[in-house]
Amino acid sequence: MQNVLFEIIEDYKTNHKNLEVTVLKQEVVLKGETITFQLNGELQQDIFHKIKADVLGTLRRKLNNYxxxxxxxxxxxESGKKKLYTSTDKLQYLKEKSPALAEFQRRFQLETDF
Structure with a gap:
């Protein structure tokens, strides 16, 4: 199944369908004869529904399993995990992860407004 999915992804790449490639590269869970894509949000789910019939047809045909x-x-x-959007948020995260960065910033009087 992974090989066929890889072929489908390569076909979408060839046709410059990058959003579809991103959706197809998400984590996949196989239970019995059901393939479940673990998507990140509503946008990916909308794209998935648009390509679902084509992908399903290709998988069924190439795997000979209808x-x-x-x-x-x-x-x-994860509920406790905060997304880092701004540069200030990213710097603060890195300073918490590596206190040496805070010392470096203080010692060389580096500004945080970037």
């Missing part, structure tokens, strides 16, 4: 099904689910984010 009873497989494709599903998607949005995986939950």
């Amino acid at each position: 009873s497989i099904h494709l599903e998607s689910e949005i995986k939950e984010e």
